[in-house]
Amino acid sequence: MSNFSIKLNSNLGILLLRMSTGGLLLFHGVSKLTHGHDFIKQTLAEKGLPTFLWIGVPVGEVLAPLLLILGVFPRISGLMIAIVMLFALYLAHGMSTFTLNENGGLDGELALLYMFAGLALFFMGGGKYVIYKSNKGLLK
DSSP, rough: OOOHHHHHHHHHHHHHHHHHHHHHHHHHHHHHHOOOOOHHHHHHHHTTOOOGGGGHHHHHIIIHHHHHHHHHHHHHHHHHHHHHHHHHIIIIIGGGGGGGGGGGSSHHHHHHHHHHHHHHHHHHOSSSOOSOOOSGGGGG
């Protein structure tokens, strides 16, 4: 296998990961924008966290996925998604994250999948097919 096809395939794989993670997570963020954030503020308050942290939801579930799809700051976007999903696991699932549901999967598997996809993109970067490519550290 030539070096070109290896590089081409990995860049296409990163593009698919960016598109699927950003595109599917965006639906969750838009839903929260249209239905409000009161339940998030209430959950944060119940856990003893400051309610201003609700702003992480539109940033992590709308802005970060859009930037990820476009390939703008993919490392930071991936990290933001991972952080928001870590909070989602803590706030919405707690220890039930690792219990099996009626379908045989983990209760928090979707949030875990988004979290690990975000981490993968944080470590790999956005690949070759991006709109904006920075040469500076985490902005690559």
